[in-house]
Amino acid sequence: MGRLSGKCAVIFGGGQTPGVDIGNGRAIALRFAEEGAAVFVTARHLKRAEETISMIREKNPEAVAFAYEVDATDESAVQKALSVAAEKMGKIDILVQNIGIMMQSDKSLLTVDNATIDAMIATNEKTTLYAVRNTVPYMMEHGGSVVLVSSIAGAMVGSNANMYNVTKAGMTHMGELFAGMLAKDGIRVNTIILGMVQTNMAVCFNQEKNHQSREEVIANRDQAVPLRGGQGTAWDTANAALFLASDEAKFVTGASLPVDGGTTVKRG
Numbered sequence: 001m002g003r004l005s006g007k008c009a010v011i012f013g014g015g016q017t018p019g020v021d022i023g024n025g026r027a028i029a030l031r032f033a034e035e036g037a038a039v040f041v042t043a044r045h046l047k048r049a050e051e052t053i054s055m056i057r058e059k060n061p062e063a064v065a066f067a068y069e070v071d072a073t074d075e076s077a078v079q080k081a082l083s084v085a086a087e088k089m090g091k092i093d094i095l096v097q098n099i100g101i102m103m104q105s106d107k108s109l110l111t112v113d114n115a116t117i118d119a120m121i122a123t124n125e126k127t128t129l130y131a132v133r134n135t136v137p138y139m140m141e142h143g144g145s146v147v148l149v150s151s152i153a154g155a156m157v158g159s160n161a162n163m164y165n166v167t168k169a170g171m172t173h174m175g176e177l178f179a180g181m182l183a184k185d186g187i188r189v190n191t192i193i194l195g196m197v198q199t200n201m202a203v204c205f206n207q208e209k210n211h212q213s214r215e216e217v218i219a220n221r222d223q224a225v226p227l228r229g230g231q232g233t234a235w236d237t238a239n240a241a242l243f244l245a246s247d248e249a250k251f252v253t254g255a256s257l258p259v260d261g262g263t264t265v266k267r268g
């Protein structure tokens with residue numbers, strides 16, 4: 001028996017930015033499937049979700065796993081995705097909202113242009129609102145678990161604050177607000193506050209931003225992490241998501257769990 005046996009999970013952002021390192025959403029989908037969940041993996045591009053399903057099937061050809069393309073900034077598309085998920089799996093017990101982007105044009109709140117503001121709010125905040133509120137009706141009868149993937153950037157106050165900081169703060173706060181609203185319905189909502197994790201999205205973004213090689217970016221990020229001087233991997237994210245999604249966390253809701261190698265503690 002796996003830790004998620006009998007559970008049906010929808011994962012938004014379960015593809016990934018292409019490259020050598022595994023992304024958070026993909027690792028979550030693989031880990032959940034490994035622990036016996038049926039998974040409905042959505043991504044912005046079908047191919048990326050299908051790659052995740054192939055990796056699941058490589059390990060277990062019998063796995064119940066579906067790929068689906070959705071632009072989650074469109075609420076009607078999110079509603080459609082959830083209704084297909086419920087139809088294919090029979091129910092929805094778990095929702096993971098892992099969608100998130102960074103943009104090179106998102107440099108400072110003092111200068112950021114309106115197109116970037118709109119794109120950041122649409123992708124990092126509206127997708128969370130749409131995913132959670134449209135999943136709730138599927139969980140009303142039997143309860144459920146929602147896991148959001150946010151960032152330490154949402155709690156940072158620094159000289160170069162940007163829309164990523166703003167939107168991730170919004171995402172984290174939304175997690176607490178939904179937890180408060182939904183506790184009486186047996187729906188738990190918890191948020192992973194992620195620190196530096198070596199994914200392609202993070203490494204490629206910083207290569208471009210800082211005009212550095214992959215090796216330089218990785219070395220800089222590694223040395224910024226207090227715990228053993230090394231970034232986390234998407235498997236660290238996946239293991240935290242697994243705990244929060246599972247019945248092991250049945251008394252846990254409204255938590256904002258740092259998975260950051262001590263970065264928040266260092267900052268104080």
Ligand SMILES: NC(=O)c1ccc[n+]([C@@H]2O[C@H](COP(=O)([O-])OP(=O)(O)OC[C@H]3O[C@@H](n4cnc5c(N)ncnc54)[C@H](O)[C@@H]3O)[C@@H](O)[C@H]2O)c1
Nearest residue numbers: 013015016017023024044072099100151194197199201202
């Ligand atoms: N890697 C890190 O260091 C780090 C740190 C803190 C937080 N995070 C957060 O972790 C999450 C995953 O990041 P990652 O590094 O694994 O990157 P990733 O690019 O591999 O994953 C992002 C996912 O979001 C999906 N997505 C983007 N726009 C979408 C849209 N409009 N509709 C549907 N799906 C969309 C992509 O398809 C992809 O599957 C993000 O929310 C990110 O902010 C990452």
